[in-house]
């Protein structure tokens with residue numbers, strides 16, 4: 348099965364490249380190799396290739412920058428995915444496109460299902476939702492995988508920033524009133540491999556028999572705040588013998604991020620609004636596969652054991 352991955356230098360794209368290298372006939376483009384904002388280049392380069400699956404992990408992911416560079420956000424996160432879907436249609440190929448829990452407004456207090464109404468509160472969320480619609484308008488057999496709070500070894504994320512701060516400072520804090528679920532790139536890669544294998548076998552009755560298309564939520568199981576996430580990461584580090592100065596994560600309120608706009612605190616100020624609660628329901632995933640994602644605490648512990656305890 349010939350697979351092409353876009354965004355191959357990103358946190359998720361690089362993980363997929365690494366995990367699939369031995370398994371599939373793989374080609375990848377990082378940002379420098381293919382700028383998806385250049386739609387002519389996208390059509391030229393991908394149009395000249397043959398592949399059965401295109402995985403789009405390229406995105407303008409800086410939530411605050413999307414607010415101030417709205418046109419660029421829509422070009423990369425919305426228009427480009429539509430063009431990718433059309434290219435896939437011409438080749439009778441499937442597109443797997445990643446989206447986000449930030450398509451929701453965060454007003455719910457139970458996990459969001461694929462059927463829940465999206466209502467983004469930021470330009471990033473709006474542009475990602477428009478991208479989903481463009482992909483599915485081109486062909487509703489394509490697959491959109493919404494993920495949340497992605498972490499992994501290929502590019503630092505929140506959890507790595509917290510560990511780094513705890514290695515430098517005794518006092519660290521994180522937001523205690525915003526909820527979602529950390530999701531390990533390794534686990535996303537495993538899930539997608541099941542989808543790809545199923546598609547390649549085209550087994551009747553399996554996932555590839557046309558049932559797995561449209562929108563699918565995938566996240567590790569459970570929910571937490573950023574404070575709980577960071578505290579668990581530090582606890583895992585302590586168990587793994589990683590040196591830390593700070594061992595307890597203090598609580599920071601979402602409303603305090605507004606004060607950071609005036610220049611206090613050690614974090615970058617927020618421009619965009621974020622959903623307060625964006626836990627994704629994985630009930631559809633479990634129904635389709637017969638398996639549940641592993642718990643986020645287990646996934647974070649696995650990550651820290653593998654990538655920090657050896658440092």
Ligand SMILES: NC(=O)c1ccc[n+]([C@@H]2O[C@H](COP(=O)([O-])OP(=O)(O)OC[C@H]3O[C@@H](n4cnc5c(N)ncnc54)[C@H](OP(=O)(O)O)[C@@H]3O)[C@@H](O)[C@H]2O)c1
Pocket residue numbers: 354355356357358359360377378379381382383384403404405406407408423445446447448449475493494495496497498502
């Ligand atoms: N990270 C999260 O917590 C999270 C949560 C929910 C959903 N997602 C979704 O998951 C997917 C993967 O995100 P990620 O975590 O891997 O983010 P990431 O590390 O920021 O990766 C995105 C990649 O896209 C590249 N890119 C940006 N603009 C591009 C362009 N014009 N042309 C080509 N490539 C471009 C980036 O390259 P440069 O860095 O060189 O610009 C980067 O390599 C995205 O669809 C994102 O919306 C992520």
